[in-house]
C-alpha cells in the first residue's frame with residue numbers, strides 16, 4: 001500500500017516538532033545545571049530533600065541516594081515510599097529539585113498500566129511541568 005503524501009508530510013512535521021520540543025526542554029534543563037552546586041554527602045542530600053519538600057508543602061517519604069553513575073531519577077517504591085538517585089554529572093541541586101518535584105507533585109500517582117499512556121504522560125505532562133518548576137517559572 002502506498003502511503004498518501006499528506007500523511008507522510010504530517011508524520012514528518014510531527015517528528016520535527018517533537019524533536020524541536022524535546023531539544024528545547026533539554027536546553028532549558030541544561031541551563032539550570034550551570035553553576036548548580038554538587039551534593040557531596042548523604043547528610044547534605046537528606047537536608048536538601050527536606051528543604052525542597054518544605055517548599056512544596058510535601059510530606060511524602062523520600063529516600064535519597066548519591067550514586068557513582070551519571071543519573072538523576074526518581075521512583076515510587078510503594079504506596080508510601082519514594083526514592084531518588086543522583087550521580088555523576090547528574091548530581092547537583094538542580095537535578096535534586098527536579099526529582100523531588102516529580103514525587104511531590106503527585107506525578108507517580110497519575111501513571112497507569114499502559115506503557116504508551118505513561119510515555120505520553122511523561123513527555124507531554126510530567127517532564128515539561130517539572131522543567132518549568134526547575135527553571136523557576138512555576139512553584
Ligand SMILES: [Zn+2]
Nearest residue numbers: 098102127130
Ligand atoms: Zn524528569
